[in-house]
Amino acid sequence: MKAIIPAAGLGTRFLPATKCTPKELLPVLDKPVIQYVVEEALEPSGVDEVVIVNSHEKPQMEAYFSPDPKFEDYLRAHGKDALAQKVHQAGELPVSFVYQDEPRGLGHAVWCAAQKVGDQPFLVLLGDYFVPDRQMCVRMQEVSQQHGGASVIAVAPVPADQVSRYGIIAGECVGSYGDSGATGEQEGAVWRVTGLVEKPAPEDAPSRLFIVGRYLLSPRIMDLLATQGKGAGGEIQLTDSMERLLEEEQMYALVVDPDEGCDTGTPAAWAATNARLALRDPQMAAAFKEALGDEVKLG
Ligand code: G1P
Numbered sequence: 001m002k003a004i005i006p007a008a009g010l011g012t013r014f015l016p017a018t019k020c021t022p023k024e025l026l027p028v029l030d031k032p033v034i035q036y037v038v039e040e041a042l043e044p045s046g047v048d049e050v051v052i053v054n055s056h057e058k059p060q061m062e063a064y065f066s067p068d069p070k071f072e073d074y075l076r077a078h079g080k081d082a083l084a085q086k087v088h089q090a091g092e093l094p095v096s097f098v099y100q101d102e103p104r105g106l107g108h109a110v111w112c113a114a115q116k117v118g119d120q121p122f123l124v125l126l127g128d129y130f131v132p133d134r135q136m137c138v139r140m141q142e143v144s145q146q147h148g149g150a151s152v153i154a155v156a157p158v159p160a161d162q163v164s165r166y167g168i169i170a171g172e173c174v175g176s177y178g179d180s181g182a183t184g185e186q187e188g189a190v191w192r193v194t195g196l197v198e199k200p201a202p203e204d205a206p207s208r209l210f211i212v213g214r215y216l217l218s219p220r221i222m223d224l225l226a227t228q229g230k231g232a233g234g235e236i237q238l239t240d241s242m243e244r245l246l247e248e249e250q251m252y253a254l255v256v257d258p259d260e261g262c263d264t265g266t267p268a269a270w271a272a273t274n275a276r277l278a279l280r281d282p283q284m285a286a287a288f289k290e291a292l293g294d295e296v297k298l299g
Contacts (some may be wrong), residue, residue: 001039002116003123008035008055008100008110009040013266022058026264028274029281030086032064033264036130037222038093041123044138048195051113057101067091082218097299105235111225119219123148124238126213128265129258136256139177140216143190143254150250151221151242153193156213156258157185163205167239169253170195170206177254185209185255193251198239211239212258221245 011023018026024034034052041050045151068091075084102110110124121144123137140152155169171191175181180188195206212254215238224241231237245251262276263269278288 001044001046001120001122002113003047003050003125004053004110004113005034005037005041005050005127006053006100006106007061007127008058008109009103010055010057014270018167019133022061024058025064025150026059027136028262028264028270029121029277029284033130033270034061034127035090035093036132036262037125037127038065038095039070040130040132040137041125042094042134044141046141047123048075048094048114050093051116052097053100053109053112055101056099060138062097063220064090065093093252103235105230105233105237107225107228107231107236107238107241110238111222111228111236113280114222114226117219117222121151121216121218122218124213124215129213129261129263131214133262134260136214136260137216139256140214140254143252145179147250147252149218150252151245152216152254153242154212154256155191155209156189156212157208157254158210160202160205160208163202163208163210164199166210167196167237168200168205168207169193169196169209169211170197171209171253174252182255187255187257190253191255193253195246195247196239196243198237201238209253209255212256212261214256217242218245218249220249 011018014023025032028036035145038050041047051063068087072084072087098116099113100109112280140154144150144152158166169194173189174192175190176182177188177190182188221241224244227235228241231240262273264273278284
């Protein structure tokens, strides 16, 4: 199974940092943001390749995921084996690239990987958010298996005044994940999706459950994306093709807690994610708190 990470954007929210460095390569602690997403994409056992949808403006992305044996040898020769190993790991990840050179929307970005996907179900992970070590995509896969291999998306409740920032689902709660017994908007509830709308006005939103950016999709969606017209914001929207998919196939949604993941979509969220993970990191927490000194009181 393939996992797709759309990553062709210009990262304008992070300018001037992203003038020369792709947003996806900005570090969270000592690792680029996108590596967390790639590692998350590889958690489900069946994923054999992560396809990054890149733009030709960002060749550094391919360089990062390429092997660099000369640099590794240099580090080892200088006694830096642990760092050499980290460089090695980045070059070993099963990552490939396709290109989207015009910003035509998320639906178009996903469609750019159609040939890689073929006739198999696939994952899509949006890169402004990552969920380390929580097996979110694995849980989605289990829900899919319980429903005959149907498409499954992760959703979460959002305040009514924020629905217009997201894709919102319509549907009904039909069960729960594992033995959680969750219902309604509770974490672990499973919904059958009956409709989807991208960035609705609050009065048009069919629920408060938004798509958090983790999708397990039927390959049929690629055919629908090929003919998808422009939607919200004048862009080709993945949500619109998913709405069309509902005419032919079933789709389910798993309610997750978005706070189990880390947001890196804005400079403020990125900074908070760095702080949160620094505090969680056994090797860094003490030094991080000491470096902050008395300026900020952290737990
Ligand atoms: C995209 C999707 C939207 C989803 C959101 C999650 O929107 O189109 O359905 O809810 O990601 O972050 P974007 O953030 O690209 O506007």
